[in-house]
Structure formats: structure tokens, C-alpha cells
Amino acid sequence: MRISELGRRSGVSTATIKYYLREGLLPPGRATAATQAEYDETHLRRLRLIRALIGVRGLSVAAAGHVLHAMDEHRSDPHEVLGIAFGIRPPGSGTPDTTEEEPSPEAAALIDAMGWSVSGSNPAREVVDRTLRTLRSLDIAYDWRTLLPYAELAERTARLDLDRIEATTDPMEKAEQAVLLTFLLEPALMALRRLAQENESTARHTGDGSA
Amino acid sequence: MRISELGRRSGVSTATIKYYLREGLLPPGRATAATQAEYDETHLRRLRLIRALIGVRGLSVAAAGHVLHAMDEHRSDPHEVLGIAFGIRPPGSGTPDTTEEEPSPEAAALIDAMGWSVSGSNPAREVVDRTLRTLRSLDIAYDWRTLLPYAELAERTARLDLDRIEATTDPMEKAEQAVLLTFLLEPALMALRRLAQENESTARHTGDGSA
Numbered sequence: 001m002r003i004s005e006l007g008r009r010s011g012v013s014t015a016t017i018k019y020y021l022r023e024g025l026l027p028p029g030r031a032t033a034a035t036q037a038e039y040d041e042t043h044l045r046r047l048r049l050i051r052a053l054i055g056v057r058g059l060s061v062a063a064a065g066h067v068l069h070a071m072d073e074h075r076s077d078p079h080e081v082l083g084i085a086f087g088i089r090p091p092g093s094g095t096p097d098t099t100e101e102e103p104s105p106e107a108a109a110l111i112d113a114m115g116w117s118v119s120g121s122n123p124a125r126e127v128v129d130r131t132l133r134t135l136r137s138l139d140i141a142y143d144w145r146t147l148l149p150y151a152e153l154a155e156r157t158a159r160l161d162l163d164r165i166e167a168t169t170d171p172m173e174k175a176e177q178a179v180l181l182t183f184l185l186e187p188a189l190m191a192l193r194r195l196a197q198e199n200e201s202t203a204r205h206t207g208d209g210s211a
Numbered sequence: 212m213r214i215s216e217l218g219r220r221s222g223v224s225t226a227t228i229k230y231y232l233r234e235g236l237l238p239p240g241r242a243t244a245a246t247q248a249e250y251d252e253t254h255l256r257r258l259r260l261i262r263a264l265i266g267v268r269g270l271s272v273a274a275a276g277h278v279l280h281a282m283d284e285h286r287s288d289p290h291e292v293l294g295i296a297f298g299i300r301p302p303g304s305g306t307p308d309t310t311e312e313e314p315s316p317e318a319a320a321l322i323d324a325m326g327w328s329v330s331g332s333n334p335a336r337e338v339v340d341r342t343l344r345t346l347r348s349l350d351i352a353y354d355w356r357t358l359l360p361y362a363e364l365a366e367r368t369a370r371l372d373l374d375r376i377e378a379t380t381d382p383m384e385k386a387e388q389a390v391l392l393t394f395l396l397e398p399a400l401m402a403l404r405r406l407a408q409e410n411e412s413t414a415r416h417t418g419d420g421s422a
Contacts, residue, residue, distance in 0.1 A: 052345050052349060056342075079413070079415075079416040082412055083412075086409065107402075107406070111406060114410075116407065117413050117414065118406050118409050118413075119409065122405070124401075124405040124406050124409075127401075128399050128403065128406075130267075130398075131267075131398055131402075132399075135395060137263075138256070138259055139256070140391055146375075147399065150396075150399075150403055151403050151407070153367055153368050154400065154404045154406070154407040155410075156364055157364050157407065158407035158410070158411040162408070162411045162412060162415060180346065180351055181351070182404075184346060186404075187341075188338060188343070188361075189365065190401070191335035191342075192358065192362050193365045193372075193393075193397075194393070195318070195322060195327060195339075195362075196325075196362070196365040196369035197372055197373070197393060198297065198330065199327035199366075199369070200372075200373045201289070201373060202290070202328050202329075204290075204377070
């Protein structure tokens with residue numbers, strides 16, 4: 001199909017498609033003339049994937065590019081792709097990042113208490129410490145110990161995630177599943193928490209009138 | 212303290228503080244002259260709260276204003292404040308929203324299967340349906356049944372949340388705790404999932420070499 005049809009079927013403007021082509025997020029089509037190229041279903045699917053990462057998850061074009069390139073290079077290795085997608089390993093190199101950054105002390109204590117094996121460069125460490133600092137600046141006396149029950153639920157969630165990824169029979173698709181299920185499920189998991197909170201709050205509110 | 216000291220201690224620029232005053236997010240100080248006002252520790256704390264909602268959670272100024280006003284009006288009623296903060300009930304009125312919006316069919320099926328009591332106007336319903344549509348557009352055959360194990364973990368998370376809110380002895384602070392713990396914990400909970408995923412992925416990757 002021509003670029004115009006690709007745009008029509010994907011709902012992405014031709015200008016945006018050309019931008020993704022220039023930035024290397026979308027592989028070039030098959031040239032049919034000096035200024036014309038043919039695109040196929042793989043381009044359409046890739047465009048949907050780009051829109052999901054950027055539109056649904058709010059990734060920058062550069063971050064989406066890193067994730068997509070990681071997926072292309074290590075299609076059968078979800079562990080490697082997850083590492084790159086999470087910012088644990090630098091994109092491109094494929095070698096483990098051995099430069100240990102200064103770990104966030106509260107995340108480090110929590111990871112130690114959980115017995116987890118987590119790279120010192122996982123950016124999620126800093127998110128944990130930053131959240132606790134923000135809560136304490138608002139006089140909520142939380143520390144890493146308060147998060148332990150949540151960490152146990154996160155561990156069970158991660159097992160579910162990895163079970164789902166491993167259930168994919170095509171090894172070439174595991175890496176893509178890993179990225180989609182970890183990134184795209186995040187809003188749904190937070191939505192489930194809010195639905196459950198409303199249910200729980202309603203039950204306690206109407207249950208005995210004391211809440 | 213003067214507005215300049217409030218700015219210095221909070222790290223928020225005087226121009227931004229004036230903007231929050233105009234928008235009603237920050238209550239006015241005590242006028243000491245025609246163009247001067249005195250601010251106190253309650254203003255400093257409120258500024259930290261505003262920055263947490265806008266800066267950490269990415270709420271718009273208007274959305275943060277709704278949440279703050281709900282907190283001011285219903286300080287001892289966390290159930291009411293959570294309803295407004297989640298967009299379930301319209302801000303200001305305080306009356307339950309009885310206009311049932313067309314529920315998202317997949318979220319409705321999931322809520323029914325979980326036996327939850329959730330308002331038809333909870334916007335988290337649409338997030339669930341939208342996520343599933345996005346995943347299916349990428350050939351991942353997920354439906355609401357696939358989310359059931361996650362919903363069970365979300366239910367346990369919500370119980371933890373409400374236990375924490377109820378543990379606050381000062382009823383006036385329950386509403387604020389409810390908002391802080393539900394909004395501000397979200398990034399930390401997603402970070403815990405990513406830490407747990409790295410741990411689980413590493414364990415399976417190195418465990419038997421088959422992952």
C-alpha cells in the first residue's frame with residue numbers, strides 16, 4: 001500500500017509517519033520509484049505499536065525508539081529487552097551495565113528485605129525513594145518497611161506477568177509480549193486498584209456507619 | 212512570613228505562588244498592608260501538597276484544584292473525597308452521581324465477576340476497556356477474564372490502602388491521607404512491579420537457561 005493508505009488505515013497522519021521513518025522507528029518501505037514506496041501489514045502493525053507506546057504510555061519518541069530497537073535486536077530474549085525497556089541496561093550495547101550507581105537507600109533496604117536480585121542501575125529504585133521523601137514532606141511517616149506488604153503483592157503480580165510472557169509459544173514474539181504487557185498494562189493495573197478502592201471504600205462506608 | 216520567604220522555603224517561584232492564589236488552590240494570606248500579606252506554616256504545607264499533586268502525579272491545575280477543594284469541604288469523609296478525586300462524583304455538589312453512564316462492557320463484566328460494587332461513572336472502567344482494545348489491536352488476545360488474577364491482587368492492595376487510611380487517628384486528616392496514599396503511591400507501586408519483574412526475569416533467565 002502507499003503511504004496515504006497506511007495513514008488512513010492506521011489513523012496516523014502522513015507527516016507523522018514520515019517523521020517516524022526519519023527517526024528510524026518505522027522501517028522503510030520497498031521503493032517502487034524515486035519518491036514512492038510500498039508498505040505492508042508489518043508496517044501497519046508497527047505503527048500501532050509505536051502509537052501504543054507513545055500515545056497510551058506517554059513515552060517520548062526517543063524512548064520508544066530505544067525500546068523498539070531493543071525488540072528488533074533481541075527478539076527472542078525478553079530478559080534483555082525488559083532490561084533495556086526499563087532503563088536498566090543502556091540501549092544498543094546489549095552488555096550488562098556493570099557501573100553500579102549509588103543505590104537509593106530505602107529501595108536498597110526494601111530489595112534486601114525482599115531477597116530480590118535487582119541491578120543497582122534500575123531507575124525504579126529512585127522512584128521508590130522519591131515517593132517516600134514526598135510523603136514525608138507532607139507529614140506521612142512512611143518508610144520502606146511500610147511498603148513491604150505492597151512489595152509482596154508486586155512480587156505476585158510480576159510472577160503473573162512472567163507466566164504470561166512464557167506462555168507465548170513463539171520465542172520470537174516473547175520480547176514483544178514482554179514490552180507490551182509490562183508497559184501497556186500499567187494504566188489498567190492502576191485502574192483496577194481504583195475500582196477496588198471504590199468497592200472497598202463503599203463497603204466500609206455503608207457497612208457499619210463508622211468509616 | 213512574606214511571599215518571598217514562602218517561595219524560598221517551598222522552592223516554588225513567587226509568580227507561581229501568585230498563580231495558585233488567583234486560582235484558589237492556595238488560601239490567601241493575612242493582609243498586613245494594601246499589597247502585602249503574611250503567610251504561615253499551613254501555606255507552606257499546602258504548597259507542598261499542590262506540588263506533589265501537580266509535579267509528582269502530573270495532575271492539571273484544574274484537577275488539583277478539584278481535589279483540594281473536595282478535601283477542604285469534606286475533611287472527615289475520605290469516602291466522599293476519594294469519590295471526587297477519582298472523578299466518580301462531580302466536584303462541589305457532594306451528592307452522589309446518579310446518572311449512570313454507559314458502562315464499558317469489559318470492565319462491567321470484570322466488576323460483576325469480582326462481586327464489586329462500583330459506580331457506573333467511575334472513569335477507571337473506561338481505562339480497562341481501552342487497554343484491552345489496544346492490546347488486541349496488537350494481536351494480544353486479552354479480555355477481561357485475563358485480568359481477573361490481577362483484579363484479585365488489586366483487591367488486596369485496596370484493602371491495604373483502606374487499612375492505612377483508617378489507622379489515622381485524626382478524622383480530620385483521613386481525607387487528606389486518602390488522597391495522598393491513592394495518588395502519590397501510584398508511581399511507587401509501578402516501580403515495585405518493575406523491581407519485582409527484574410528479579411523474577413533474572414531468576415528465570417539464570418535458573419535453568421531455558422528462559
